[in-house]
Amino acid sequence: MxxxxxxxxxxxxxxxxxxxxxxxxxxxxxxxxxxxxxxxxxxxxxxxxxxxSIHCNSATDKTAKGTETYHYPGSIQGNGLAKAVHECVISALLRSDRGIKTANRC
Incomplete structure (x- = not known):
């Protein structure tokens, strides 16, 4: 939060x-x-x-770590924003890169 x-x-x-x-x-x-x-x-x-939507998740599985960024499927603008945010977060946090993904929650 x-x-x-x-x-x-x-x-x-x-x-x-x-x-x-x-x-x-x-x-x-x-x-x-x-x-x-x-x-x-x-x-x-x-x-x-x-x-x-910002999440700082935790897991008991030690292999589950890193940064992933999602955008709405098919959204060109969402994909562009996801890439820009993802690159900044990866370079700032120096965490494993879990990639850019899509999801539809509605």
């Missing part, structure tokens, strides 16, 4: 109408999939041009 709030603050400082789908770590759905779908639906209702 702290990362999302900081990103929103930076974007707003640049004059971008950045909004958060929530302001605490309380999930909007009872499962991870339902939570992501609820957030995407809120973005769609707001008429957002871009939806960014």
């Amino acid at each position: 702290a990362v999302a709030k900081l990103v929103a603050e930076v974007l707003q400082g640049a004059g971008i109408d950045a909004r958060l789908t929530r302001d605490s770590d309380i999930a909007l759905g009872s499962t991870t999939s339902a939570d992501l779908s609820a957030m995407a639906k809120l973005a769609n209702l707001a008429g957002a041009d871009v939806f960014v």
